[in-house]
Amino acid sequence: MRKLLYISLTTAAVFLSSCSKDDFADAYANPSTVETTTVPKQFAGFMKINFEDVIPSYWNYYTVLKSTSLSYTQAHGFMNSSGRYVSGAAPVNRWDRFYKFMAQYRELEKVMASLPAAMQTENRIYTITSTIYLYDHTQKMIDNYGDIPFSQAGKISLTGGNYGAALAKYDNQTxxxxxxxxQLKAFSTELNSITLSAGVATEFKNQDLINKGDLVSWKNYCNSLRLKILNRVSAVPAFTTRANTEMAEIIAEGQIVDENSENIAFRVYTQDGDLDTSGFINALEDDLNNLAPKPMIDHMNANNDPREPWLFEKGSRVVNNVIIVAPTYEGLDPTLASGAQTQLITDGKIAVYNRSVLSRNKWLPGTLINAPEVNLILAEYYSRNGNGATAKTYFEKAIRQSVEYYVRLGDKADVLTWKPTVEPTTLEVDAYIAAINFAGATTPAAQLELIAFQKYIHYNIMQADESWAEQRRLKLPALTFREDETSSVRKTPPTRWTYPTSESVYNPDNYNAVKANDNLSTKIFWDIK
Structure with a gap:
């Protein structure tokens, strides 16, 4: 992949409320020393700066997700160590990266605003698509923290480096x-009729790291993101009517990601650049981060889930230089004391995530929206509106797509040692779907339990942010956690992340407005069950 040029100051700049004045002096480059940028280059720089939040990477999985979402959702098996439900530095790392990303977006706005009106119109596609991508990540920030600085955030460059003028308020999450x-609704309408000049179309294709300039894919992405956001707030009284109405409109229009061929992702095209997953092996395999979770494994064992060998390997241990493989898949029990957990791991009984398909696969895509996820949203929508038959159709379609999704991830596996040699047959997938028996769930509540568990399986470690948000919203699956009796801060998984301590130091006036809610027990506004 060719190297992408983008303005250097916003790559270095961290949102001001996370930095000291000296930090800003270092981060804010003298404009006369910065290489001239353009809208296309700035767009590419904006999309690239947070790629490690999307493509499976060492940074995101090891420094952020390992001690937070992966454990809070039981996406992996984790040790019951002291302080395990207090997130430590992980939220700080995500916060700082998001506001670097935000600063890059503001610089794109600045460059766009400097153009003549006619050129702004000609380059409108960059504003639409960059904002869609920004909102995808902004939703994740809100879902993790609640109120966040947004409308005034990332504007240190726009204020000429004026620290005081760039202090940002916290915007209300609702x-x-x-x-x-x-805005996403307006963008969806605009994408129906927007036309690009030949020059803009060519440059946009070259700089678009996600959809390679395909406007149909951007429309699908926009509408699928709308579905996800609307579904998340569907139980909030102020949003219920809007959610039902607009979801119905989106479904009727039919321009969504509902087939795996339409999945939206950061794809890895070469190992010659830095847009790859080469660090994922250490992130997942170091410190036992790849252990299988008991609830997922128990379900797969009981129902012969065809995804099991593609997602997991049986446990193993080495005895006299001979690898002894466990006879069955077994997940780590989250209710056991750490000593008992350690013994199971030492004995080689606990399964691990598949190294060929996942942790040692340097071609894994960075998922943004995929078809199984969208069809599970549609299954939930139809179920809560009393249409169980249609919900069943989308539910079963999502399972078939999820099986296909994980099997196809193995197509470009670099290491074949643990890759299954036989793909699941249609009969095996049908048998699994029959065992789940959606038709036997005769109430929306019973159907939701099945839908939520399929979300849990499909998201697993690959979409940890989405999984944690959905589990908090639905209170499903009903997972059991061992309380951390050693902690005086938090004995069970939290309901949100806390703000970095730097906020109270460098942005005190604005932080004080949200200080009362800055704890591990405050719920996000859609968390009302």
Missing amino acids: ELYTLMLD
Whole structure:
């Protein structure tokens, strides 16, 4: 992949409320020393700067997700160590990276605003698509923290490096959701009729790291993101009517990601650049981060889930230089004391995530929206509106797609040692679907339990942010956690992340407005069950 040029100051700049004044002096480059940028280059730089939040990477999995979402959702088996439900530095790492990303977006706005009106119109596609991508990540930030700086955030460059003028207020999370839904709806309509000049179309294709300039894919991405956001707030009284109405409109229009061929992702095209998953092996395999979780494995064993050998390997241990493989798949029990857990691991009984398909696969895509996820959203929508038959159709379609999704991830596996040699047959997938028996779930509540568990399996370690948000929203699957009796801060998984301590130091006036809610027990506004 060719090297992408983008303005250097926003790559280095961290949102001001996370930095000291000296930090800003270092981060804010003298404009006269910065290479001239353009809208296309700035767009590419904006999309690239947070790629490690999307493509499976060492940074995101080891420094952020390992001690937070992966454990809070039981996406992996984890040790019951002291302080395990207090997130430590992980939220700080995600916060700082998001506001570097945000600063890059503001620089794109700045460059766009400097163009003549006619050129702004000609380059409108960059504003639409960059904002869609921004909102995808902004939703994740809101879902993790609640209120966040947004409308005034990332503007240190726009203020000429004026620290005081760039201090940002915290925007209300409900209002931000409304803003995103309003603008995404408008973008969806605009994408129906937008036309690109030949020059813009060529440059946009070259700089678009996600959809390679395909406007149909951007429309699908936009509408699928709307579905996800609307579904998340569907139980909030102020949003219920809007969610039902707009989801019905989106479904009727039919321009969504509902087939795996339409999945939206950061794809890895070469190992010659830095857009790859080469660090994922250490992130997942170091410190036992790849252990299988008991609830997922128990379900797969009981129902002969055809995804099991593609997602997991049986446990093993080495005895006299001979590898002894466990006879069955077994997940780590989250209710056991750490000593008992350690013994099971030492004995080689606990399964691990498949190294060929996942942790040693340097071609894994960075998922943004995929078809199984969308069809499970549709299954939930139809179920809660009393249409169980249609919900069943989308539910079963999602399972088939999820099986296909994980099997196809193995197509470009670099190491074949643990890759299954035989793909699941249609009969095996049908048998699994029959065992789940959606038709036997005769109430929306019973159907939701099945839908939520399929989300849990499909998201697993690959979409940890989405999984944690959905589990908090639905209170499903009903997972059991061992309390951390050694902690005086938090004995069970939290309901949100706390803000970095730097906020109270460098942005005190704005932080004080949200300080009362800055704890591990405050719920995000859609968490109402």
